[in-house]
Each structure stands twice: as C-alpha cells, then as structure tokens.
Amino acid sequence: MTRIRDHRTVLHRARVATSLAFLAFGTALGAWTSRIPAIKQRLDxxxxxxxxxxxxxxxxxxxxxxxxxxxx
Structure with missing residues (x-):
C-alpha cells in the first residue's frame, strides 16, 4: 500500500512541475511576443x-x- 501512495505522490509532483513549467514558458512567451510591435517600431x-x-x-x-x- 505504501508503494502505491509513493507512486501517486511522485505522479502528483510531476504533474504539478509540468504544469508550472508550461505556465512559466507561456507567460514568458506572451510577454516576449507582446513586445514585438514596440521593438519593430523602435528599430523602424x-x-x-x-x-x-x-x-x-x-x-x-x-x-x-x-x-x-x-x-x-
């Protein structure tokens, strides 16, 4: 029974870590792409x-x- 709980804990942590990674990369990509028009204008x-x-x-x-x- 303990092995099943350990396995579930590992899976839960992996899911949370994956979700946080997608959140971080999505936020970074959104911030970067929102700046493209300003960069385009600044560099003419x-x-x-x-x-x-x-x-x-x-x-x-x-x-x-x-x-x-x-x-x-």
Missing amino acids: LGDGQLAVGLLACPPDRGGRARAARTRA
Missing part, C-alpha cells in the same frame, strides 16, 4: 525585415550556442 523595421529577423534568431538560439561552446 518593415514587415519583411521583422520576419527575417525573427526567423534568423529564434529566442532559444543563445542557449544552444552556449551549450555548443561548452561541449567543444
């Missing part, structure tokens, strides 16, 4: 320039670049 970018800039430099690119440098 056209629609095409903004599209190329967003495609060329995704938000997680810095993390992947750092990880690649530390492995080398």
